[in-house]
Amino acid sequence: MADVEGLSHSAICVHDLKEAEEFYCNVLGARRGTRVNFKTDDAIRGRSVHGSVILEDYLLALMVTRDFMPMPPRDQHRGAHGFRHAFRVSRGRFDQIIEELKRRNVPFEGPVDHPDKSPFGQSIYFKDPSGNFLEILWRRDEDAGYCRPYITGVG
DSSP: OOOOOOOOEEEEEESOHHHHHHHHHHTTOOEEEEEESSSHHHHHTTOOOEEEEEETTEEEEEEEOSSOOOOOOTTOOSOGGGOOEEEEEOHHHHHHHHHHHHHTTOOEEEEEEOOTTSSEEEEEEEEOTTOOEEEEEEETTTTSOOOOOOOOOOO
């Protein structure tokens, strides 16, 4: 068994690295990470052009796409088939983020109330400048620790 301890990082495709970095840093409060393939060594090794941002202790790689990446309809704020990246914030920070999205004219859907039995309180849904679907949510159990997943078998 792999005995996975957590999620390290993920990567999303973006059209414009600078625009994406500014969005994640200025709107979501991320810190800029490293950039790759802006040096000859990186290019020789065939690495893709990308940068990264850090949200708390989570690294999100911003991969510059070489191919056409279709944009979802302007009024669609939730991903098709449930695909999106969800970021957790405290209940107190949630309303501040809504005001920040309004101030920056970022269209969003919500707040959406989750069922009372759900660990989630409310969510808002929106897109980054490249059309990646994002969610900000607060959890009712925000002080609770998270359990490690255990795989008990298949079949």
